[in-house]
Amino acid sequence: MPELPEVEVSRLGLLPHLLDEPVLDCVARRPDLRLPIPQDLAARLTGHRLRAIVRRGKYLLFHWPTANGWLLLHLGMSGSLRLVPPVTAAGAHDHFDLCFPATVMRLKDPRRFGVVLWQTGDDPETHPLLKHLGMEPLSDGFTADWLATLARGRKTPIKTLLMDARLLVGVGNIYAAESLFRAGISPLRPAGTIGAARLEKLATTIRETLREAIEAGGSSMRDYVRSDGGAGSFQLRCAVYARAGQPCLQCGTSIRQVRQAGRSSFYCLQCQK
DNA sequence: CGTTACCCCTGGAGGC
DNA sequence: TGCCTCCAGGGGTAAC
Numbered sequence: 001m002p003e004l005p006e007v008e009v010s011r012l013g014l015l016p017h018l019l020d021e022p023v024l025d026c027v028a029r030r031p032d033l034r035l036p037i038p039q040d041l042a043a044r045l046t047g048h049r050l051r052a053i054v055r056r057g058k059y060l061l062f063h064w065p066t067a068n069g070w071l072l073l074h075l076g077m078s079g080s081l082r083l084v085p086p087v088t089a090a091g092a093h094d095h096f097d098l099c100f101p102a103t104v105m106r107l108k109d110p111r112r113f114g115v116v117l118w119q120t121g122d123d124p125e126t127h128p129l130l131k132h133l134g135m136e137p138l139s140d141g142f143t144a145d146w147l148a149t150l151a152r153g154r155k156t157p158i159k160t161l162l163m164d165a166r167l168l169v170g171v172g173n174i175y176a177a178e179s180l181f182r183a184g185i186s187p188l189r190p191a192g193t194i195g196a197a198r199l200e201k202l203a204t205t206i207r208e209t210l211r212e213a214i215e216a217g218g219s220s221m222r223d224y225v226r227s228d229g230g231a232g233s234f235q236l237r238c239a240v241y242a243r244a245g246q247p248c249l250q251c252g253t254s255i256r257q258v259r260q261a262g263r264s265s266f267y268c269l270q271c272q273k
Numbered sequence: 274c275g276t277t278a279c280c281c282c283t284g285g286a287g288g289c
Numbered sequence: 290t291g292c293c294t295c296c297a298g299g300g301g302t303a304a305c
Contacts, residue, residue: 002298002299003298003299005298006298026292034281034282034299034300034301035278038305041290046286058298058300074299074300075299076281076290076298076299076300077282077297077298077299078282078283078284078297078298079298079299089303093283096290109282109285109286110283110284111281111297111299111302112281112282112283113281113282113299129300141287154275155275155276156275156276160276163299165299165300172298172299173297173298174298212298212300218275219298219300220298221285221297221298222285222297222298223284223297223298224298234296241298261276261277261278262277262279263297263299264296264297
């Protein structure tokens with residue numbers, strides 16, 4: 001589910017309610033996510049005040065300096081975080097709670113591809129799952145030159161490259177498709193064959209698409225909801241994603257769906273070269 | 274090194 | 290109604 005915009009929207013929704021609040025309890029109803037939820041979280045965190053929520057790629061990182069560590073959380077394909085009143089009964093797939101005096105942060109993850117982990121110390125990026133993460137697309141380092149250097153000489157299709165988290169984080173199936181449409185570039189095009197001007201355009205459309213999606217509260221295709229339970233609306237603005245067979249909004253040509261590296265790609269044959 | 278195939282898991286949609 | 294197949298915002302690992 002969640003790509004960078006959905007994770008960022010979750011973060012922004014949680015922050016005002018959870019920052020500086022003390023943890024009352026941690027409850028792992030089903031610890032068997034993609035990786036097991038550590039059993040000792042409640043012992044580590046109870047009584048400690050949450051001092052930061054940071055996003056790195058599609059991870060949310062919760063910092064407790066007095067407990068000397070970070071909680072790392074990934075929503076996988078179907079995860080969502082909601083703030084619910086303290087006594088709310090847990091529903092199906094509500095696998096993990098982080099309890100505060102006035103609210104509970106509840107992780108729902110039907111497919112259990114998410115992770116909840118602990119990393120001791122000051123630097124969460126020392127964790128093996130975070131160590132190899134690539135560039136943040138909304139950071140100053142993400143420039144047309146950086147993208148050009150990355151693409152140079154590569155035969156990999158541009159979409160596959162954009163979705164490789166070791167190179168660039170946060171861009172998943174929806175936003176890769178939409179950014180490429182806006183840039184007029186086919187997802188199948190070998191990265192190394194794209195000219196400098198078009199790569200510059202692509203760097204711009206990636207940033208724009210992600211920022212716009214955050215503004216829209218993310219995309220709610222299926223499982224994703226914001227922390228207040230509301231749905232995002234960016235999916236309503238998708239020009240190509242999940243629009244196979246429907247007319248291109250720009251030229252009317254039927255949107256094509258192909259399979260790339262095991263994932264569906266959507267694009268317009270006419271508008272994207 | 275680059276690229277693909279398969280796996281984790283549940284649920285919804287559509288075909289028969 | 291049921292049963293079967295395929296598909297889904299991710300990503301790690303093994304295999305070619």
